Amino acid sequence: MQAIRLVGTKDMEHDEWLEWRRSGIGGSDVAAICGLSRYKSALEVYLDKIGEIPPIADNPKMKAGRILEPVVADWFEEETGIRVQKQNYIFQHKDHPCMLANIDRWVPGENAGLEIKNTGEYSRNHWFDGNTEVIPTEYQLQANHYMAVTGADKWYVAVLIGGWDFQWRVIERDENLINSLITIEENFWNDHVIARALPEVKAQDTNLMNYMFPRSASTSVNISEVYYDLVNRLLVTKTALKQAEEDHEDVKNKVKQLMGENELAIWKDEKLCSWKTNARGSRVFKILGGN
Template identity: 70%
Template structure:
């Protein structure tokens, strides 16, 4: 079944594009909804869809992604010989209207698409496990979401690492995964977004919660027995946190004593940690490597 074209994006201003994105779940939302995103939470997606997420200001990293997208697309074609096409539409699943896709490129003649990424050298390990090529989980979920919406057979991912290392991967369509994604996305859309019931919050939501409730009022709330597990977990993790923090400080101070006034320490021939003076004259301790 062919995907629907919800809107032509060529002449849309940015704010209009954002409004259309609120009409459903996009590929970049999926990992957060299933709890597998390193960058955002299901709660942030929920706030975005109901129009209550604080606006994200443009920044140099976002601009770099936009500027380098056509460069990386051309690089992909040069490396693979595979031609790509821009698709200036927001696509919609023909049956599950809450599933949207705003793709980077389409591969004519292959029933496939291309997702383009630009990342830093620090994220190299996201794409390699030793010498083995891997694909971050977020992008596997994103690609299968797109394949569901456009009924595609596979999806390519092209990434520029550190501004110079070009890599590309292929993600094959996973029918079992797609079926599960449809169920999870449908439940999220119908049970949370449409019903205005926020999903459970987590560790990534500190700033969002603080922004939602910036001021206190001289009242109180009674936490019911139904939330016993939450209360117990808070108390248990507080005890564990204090013990862990104390143990960390103990271990750190022992290493500091070994370092003395040296700013670098090596372990088995590799940089292990630093204890450098900053401009304010304070020494800052950082762990660089692991065992």
């Protein structure tokens, strides 16, 4: 491994560990700053790094991940015959200090690492395309970030789906992707975190906007003509949204007519939608098929 051992974590308090994480970009941050995360945005990463938002409160899902991590690691060893070692360090890239890595396990003798995941049955389709095994984009980026920091040649990913289905994948080192990640991460760190400049706000930042600006003031702001395109998009998308909502309601009613008194509609042997009577006596329409 070619990474710098920045700090030992074996007896480190959780709050101190969080502070060290704020000193650089970790593997779980990468997809967000690339705009490819399902879970968080570049703005959330930025606010976390400058200490403007509290860390995510511990929850049962996070606790389950911690408890099951050694179980999944042992399962991986048993399934593959590959021995892994826990690493109690935060690692740092030797040439790009803003790039950090908290890796789950190291694979001695292979110049490789292991990332461990625990997910619900609802996420099974993230790991399969039909019968073909796939790897979620977030984890491909995370693994290549770790390979950039450690100099590893490949990274294993082990996942426990629904508490019983163990799966594992291999991600080979991608030099072109790694070079792109180095550029993206350094630019984000220097242009936003160091410069204290907000990254672009996205659709998933609604809650963060409410957090950053919780109260209104009885004042107004004049928006410059520089933002003509932004204002125009606001008005155009409002009209398009209204039309889309009307079109959606039109199609729903046509499907309801086809369903009549039936609770379920089947399309190509799969549940398409339901229209069930609830406890209050009202029928509730839900689309079950599709994405």
